[in-house]
Amino acid sequence: MCGIVGYIGKDKCIPIIINGLEALEYRGYDSAGIAYVLNNKVVIEKEQGRIDNLKKKLNLLEDSYLGIGHTRWATHGKPCKENSHPHQVGNITLVHNGIIENYKELKNELAEYTFKSDTDTEVVAAYIDKLCKEKKDMLEVLKILKDKLIGSYALGIIVDGLDKLFAIRKDSPLIIGVSEKGNFIASDVPAILKYTNMYYLLLNDEFAVLDYDDVIIYDSDGCVSTKNIEVFDGTFEAAMKNGYDHFMLKEIYEQPKVISDTVNEYIKDKKTFLEKMKGLEKYTAIDIVGCGSAYHVGLVGKSLITEYGKVLVNVDIASEYRYTNHIYSKKHLIILISQSGETADTLAVLRKAKKEHIDTLAIVNVVGSSIAREADKVFYIKAGPEIAVATTKAYSCQLMLLSLIAAYLGIKNKILKDDVLEEYRKVSNLLSDSLSDTKIIERIANRIYKNKDIFFLGRKIDYALAMEASLKLKEVSYLHSEAYAAGELKHGTISLIEHNTPVISIVTDDSIRLKTLSNIKEVCARGAFSIIITNKDIDDKEMYEEIIMVPKVTDLVSSVLVISKCQLLAYYVAKLNGCDIDKPRNLAKSVTVE
Ligand code: F6R
Numbered sequence: 001m002c003g004i005v006g007y008i009g010k011d012k013c014i015p016i017i018i019n020g021l022e023a024l025e026y027r028g029y030d031s032a033g034i035a036y037v038l039n040n041k042v043v044i045e046k047e048q049g050r051i052d053n054l055k056k057k058l059n060l061l062e063d064s065y066l067g068i069g070h071t072r073w074a075t076h077g078k079p080c081k082e083n084s085h086p087h088q089v090g091n092i093t094l095v096h097n098g099i100i101e102n103y104k105e106l107k108n109e110l111a112e113y114t115f116k117s118d119t120d121t122e123v124v125a126a127y128i129d130k131l132c133k134e135k136k137d138m139l140e141v142l143k144i145l146k147d148k149l150i151g152s153y154a155l156g157i158i159v160d161g162l163d164k165l166f167a168i169r170k171d172s173p174l175i176i177g178v179s180e181k182g183n184f185i186a187s188d189v190p191a192i193l194k195y196t197n198m199y200y201l202l203l204n205d206e207f208a209v210l211d212y213d214d215v216i217i218y219d220s221d222g223c224v225s226t227k228n229i230e231v232f233d234g235t236f237e238a239a240m241k242n243g244y245d246h247f248m249l250k251e252i253y254e255q256p257k258v259i260s261d262t263v264n265e266y267i268k269d270k271k272t273f274l275e276k277m278k279g280l281e282k283y284t285a286i287d288i289v290g291c292g293s294a295y296h297v298g299l300v301g302k303s304l305i306t307e308y309g310k311v312l313v314n315v316d317i318a319s320e321y322r323y324t325n326h327i328y329s330k331k332h333l334i335i336l337i338s339q340s341g342e343t344a345d346t347l348a349v350l351r352k353a354k355k356e357h358i359d360t361l362a363i364v365n366v367v368g369s370s371i372a373r374e375a376d377k378v379f380y381i382k383a384g385p386e387i388a389v390a391t392t393k394a395y396s397c398q399l400m401l402l403s404l405i406a407a408y409l410g411i412k413n414k415i416l417k418d419d420v421l422e423e424y425r426k427v428s429n430l431l432s433d434s435l436s437d438t439k440i441i442e443r444i445a446n447r448i449y450k451n452k453d454i455f456f457l458g459r460k461i462d463y464a465l466a467m468e469a470s471l472k473l474k475e476v477s478y479l480h481s482e483a484y485a486a487g488e489l490k491h492g493t494i495s496l497i498e499h500n501t502p503v504i505s506i507v508t509d510d511s512i513r514l515k516t517l518s519n520i521k522e523v524c525a526r527g528a529f530s531i532i533i534t535n536k537d538i539d540d541k542e543m544y545e546e547i548i549m550v551p552k553v554t555d556l557v558s559s560v561l562v563i564s565k566c567q568l569l570a571y572y573v574a575k576l577n578g579c580d581i582d583k584p585r586n587l588a589k590s591v592t593v594e
Contacts, residue, residue: 001027002027002095002187003024003188004069005020005068005069006069006156006165006186007184008164009181009183010065011182012064013064014036016182017068021069021071023194024186024190026240027071027187028382028384030074031049031079032050032053032054033084034070035068035095042093042160046081046085048080048081066164068086068095068158070095075099076118076119076120083118087119090130090133092132092159093157094155096124096154097172098151098171112130113130131144139222145168146220149170151171153171154174156174163211166210167185167208168205168208172187175189175192176215176217178215179198182212183211185210189232190236194236197233198229198231199232200229201230204220205220206218246388247388248567248581250388251388251393252393253435254384255431255435256435258384259400263424263427265382273421274408280405282331284312284332285313286309287335288313288334289318289336290338291317291318291591292471294338294343295317295318296467296471297395297402297468298335299467301405303461305406307406308407308409309410310415318336322345333358334349334358334361335363336349337398338371343591343592345591347374348594350375354376359377362375363402364381365398381398389582389587390476390581390587396564399563403559420556423553423557427557427560434550434565438568440548441569444569446572447502447529449479453479454480455496456473456506457519461508461509462506462507463486465559469483469569470483472567473570476570476571476584477570477577487515487519497528499526504531505530505531507538530544531545532546533566535549535551535552535553
């Protein structure tokens with residue numbers, strides 16, 4: 001999601017804008033740019049990649065007191081310098097967050113303009129320029145604009161020769177910050193907190209005119225509005241957490257949105273889906289490699305790709321795989337999974353694979369990271385920055401991507417029909433509903449947070465999920481936890497089950513349900529505190545003390561519904577134990593050593 005910052009005031013604007021953009025990095029971006037007024041002229045600098053690349057091109061102490069900045073997360077047009085913001089057409093320079101749905105229709109009315117980028121934003125800049133030339137009054141233009149633009153937008157606009165900053169929004173966030181020294185526009189509060197905690201919330205169809213020492217806000221009818229000023233009463237970190245106590249919880253609750261962003265990127269329509277996945281059907285064997293949770297994603301992927309793709313799939317931990325000899329088939333693919341794209345062992349596997357001329361596909365979150373740059377092909381997930389060390393939303397998005405690969409191969413094999421894609425479109429809403437009630441999870445957390453050992457059980461795909469659930473719990477709560485294939489417990493580990501030992505069983509796979517239920521009976525007989533996560537009622541109430549229900553959906557998407565419950569459980573147990581949830585001891589977010 002793009003980020004916007006703008007400033008007009010008594011202080012030099014470039015450092016303020018850059019600082020604001022850095023505070024918005026969490027929104028994710030692939031390029032950054034700034035426009036500032038210097039000696040009555042608008043100067044524009046933009047660069048692909050990190051804000052640091054842009055910073056290197058700027059003189060922060062330039063005598064400029066009016067400017068706008070932007071971090072772009074590509075929607076129309078690939079990530080590159082030409083497509084990044086600000087865009088300038090005629091007398092108009094602007095930054096935009098959102099998507100203009102009718103930009104093609106607007107472009108048809110702009111035959112006299114030529115365009116340098118593929119963006120909807122440049123069309124809006126031209127459209128405003130044209131209106132400005134006709135109306136010669138920017139307030140008139142803004143009134144017309146809100147009726148003309150279809151879609152979502154937050155715009156920050158500079159007009160040549162006017163010492164003012166204009167802002168308008170619909171369905172994309174924008175706040176107007178105010179201070180003694182100057183006034184701001186921003187996509188979110190953290191961007192301005194270093195300078196002020198006072199701001200107006202701009203509502204849909206409202207617009208604002210910012211001067212060096214004044215702000216006028218207009219309501220959706222174009223009349224001056226007398227709004228209440230909001231005061232943010234917290235720290236920068238609290239602002240970043242957006243009301244949540246921890247980043248981990250925030251990121252768990254972001255999952256419906258980022259899953260929908262990720263899925264939509266790949267299945268916007270059938271043509272997009274087939275184009276993005278094209279060629280995957282040629283492989284006769286796939287190795288999936290990652291570390292920690294990324295490895296667990298691979299285990300779920302193996303289950304789905306084997307089932308629907310009918311391909312030989314092997315999953316391994318990167319630190320093992322890199323030192324093992326492998327036999328490769330003629331058409332062999334290695335899929336590397338990594339949130340950070342920098343994990344040393346996963347990167348080493350990629351480099352080794354390339355030396356051996358094996359095709360590589362990376363599923364990565366961080367744009368431009370080493371693994372993303374070096375792999376033959378990249379599928380980016382759209383999880384956005386993940387700040388909590390324990391992965392939650394990136395895991396779920398990676399899972400969806402492997403599942404989409406399985407669905408693609410299934411469609412090619414004629415095991416699945418195209419309508420399976422509908423399941424991916426529904427999952428976000430189901431997940432939102434499922435996350436809305438945490439009572440049972442909190443109750444279970446209260447019962448188990450003092451236990452020393454906790455077990456997770458499952459078979460097949462449920463076992464893969466049990467492994468991730470167990471890792472999540474132990475890494476943030478410091479409780480000892482193990483995941484077992486339900487049928488394996490009786491080969492030794494069942495001796496650890498005693499009265500009140502929590503055993504959390506995942507039972508969503510119908511093909512093996514009865515077998516898992518028998519294993520649950522075995523632990524119940526030894527006095528375990530049995531908790532079941534399932535998508536189907538269980539008649540025998542003796543088999544559990546707590547049951548967590550998840551919606552019954554295809555196995556291609558059900559994993560995210562299950563794992564979100566386990567993530568919440570890990571979170572609440574850690575909270576009750578007073579752990580440093582976002583930064584568990586001994587752990588790092590990006591593991592760049594082997
Ligand atoms: C666990 C966790 C880790 C990572 C692992 C790989 O919550 O986050 O197990 O999954 O360190 O990291 P990436 O995905 O960045 O390669």
